[in-house]
Amino acid sequence: MLLRCPAPVRARPAAFGHRRPARRVACRVVASAAPREDVLLRSLSENAEVSVLVVDGTRLVAEAQHRHKLAPTATAALGRALLGALLMGSFRKEDEQVQITFQGNGLAGSVLAMADTRGNVKGKVGNPNADPPLRADGKLNVGAAVGKGVLAVVRSHPLEPQPYTGMVPIVSGEVAEDLANYLVDSEQTNSALGLGVSLDRHCNVKSAGGWLVQILPFCSEETLEQLEKNLTTMPSVSAMLNDGLTAADITARILAGLGMISEEGNMVPRYGPCEEGPLKQRMVRAVAALGRQEVADIIKTEGKLEVTCDLCQQTYHFSQDEVDAYLDAQAVSVQSRDG
Structure with missing residues (x-):
């Protein structure tokens, strides 16, 4: 016997829709008591x-x-x-x-x-x-x-x-x-x-x-019915x-x-992680792909060069020196491999 998985969802649409305040203008962030700790139980x-x-x-x-x-x-x-x-x-x-x-x-x-x-x-x-x-x-x-x-x-x-x-x-x-x-x-x-x-x-x-x-x-019919x-x-x-x-x-x-x-082995679920070290490394690699001159032009025009992660919304700033150091290290790595 197949337990039809969509059935519980369709049977109670209220379980998956939630009432919004009547007036959107009332939406604001307020201080509230911290909820209990998150948990994932198996x-x-x-x-x-x-x-x-x-x-x-x-x-x-x-x-x-x-x-x-x-x-x-x-x-x-x-x-x-x-x-x-x-x-x-x-x-x-x-x-x-x-x-x-x-x-x-x-x-x-x-x-x-x-x-x-x-x-x-x-x-x-x-x-x-x-x-x-x-x-x-x-x-x-x-x-x-x-x-x-x-x-x-x-x-x-x-x-x-x-x-x-x-x-x-x-x-x-x-x-x-x-x-x-x-x-x-x-x-x-x-x-x-x-x-x-x-x-x-x-x-x-x-x-x-x-x-x-x-x-x-080998789940029994009696178990499925219950x-x-x-x-x-x-x-x-x-x-x-x-x-x-x-x-x-x-x-x-x-x-x-x-x-x-x-x-x-129950878990405490958490948002993330976007570890700063690996994240900044990926970001500087993406920034360096623009090239030295493009990076210099952006910093000159905007006064800074910043990159924001889409998933965690963390923003990091990069200087011309950081980009140059990354490109120089990459050039040395290529020379060593080819030499």
């Missing part, structure tokens, strides 16, 4: 027939909103993508990475998220100001922000000769349903997926989380987080009647 049913990942990524999505200065709907779109990539990329082969890209025709443009097996995730949205009108039911219209197009998922590993790429049409643009559809169609993974980002009346991230349920081989019952009657993940439930509480709701075994 568990099994007692009969080892169902694997569950649950993430509370409230701080993570709040950081992404702050870094990219995102409008409410753009926050929900990128937040869901980050959480989805995190769930799809964690606890896999060491050093494996997953990248998901929603290339839609909506106001948000391209929405990208990248995650590794250790719970690190980062991403960007093409238009941080994307904020289409609310849906008819008063929810944030993430589907309109993403639009129709293609969802691409790339899994890569340094020891693999080439990455695996899967592509499917965007079904709804609501992110969770599209990722669930991808898992069934491209990876033949019998699974279900839920994601949610909730904003408060000041447009700050109130809660953000998700769950990924995977059916393991699991489907749990998923279709369960509140949205953001509603549960807003009510104070922890990742362990949500896992218990998913596995009600099946028992729960928490596995060791």
Whole structure:
């Protein structure tokens, strides 16, 4: 029996859309109590027939909103993508990475998220100001922000000769349903997926989380029936987080009647990393490709030369001396190799 992964998503559209304040002009950053620590919890049913990942990524999505200065709907779109990539990329082969890209025709443009097996995730949205009108039911219209197009998922590993790429049409643009559809169609993974980002009346991230349920081989009909019952009657993940439930509480709701075994090695997910050393090295390499004269002209005209990372929004400044030193080192390296 196939557990239809899109079913829980379609059955409760409220789980993946969230009410925006009635007046956008009220959106502002205010001081608030710090949310609890983020966590990514991995568990099994007692009969080892169902694997569950649950993430509370409230701080993570709040950081992404702050870094990219995102409008409410753009926050929900990128937040869901980050959480989805995190769930799809964690606890896999060491050093494996997953990248998901929603290339839609909506106001948000391209929405990208990248995650590794250790719970690190980062991403960007093409238009941080994307904020289409609310849906008819008063929810944030993430589907309109993403639009129709293609969802691409790339899994890569340094020891693999080439990455695996899967592509499917965007079904709804609501992110969770599209990722669930991808898992069934491209990876033949019998699974279900839920994601949610909730904003408060000041447009700050109130809660953000998700769950990924995977059916393991030889799962019984009785287990599937109980699991489907749990998923279709369960509140949205953001509603549960807003009510104070922890990742362990949500896992218990998913596995009600099946028992729960928490596995060791739970993670604290985080945004990034874009380590300063490697990042600056890539940036100076890109700057040096402009050539000495072009760099000199920019510094003369602008008074400085700065480069900003699209994924972490960190800006670095480079001097003519730094660029010259890099080009000189490259020239010496070439001479040594050719000599």
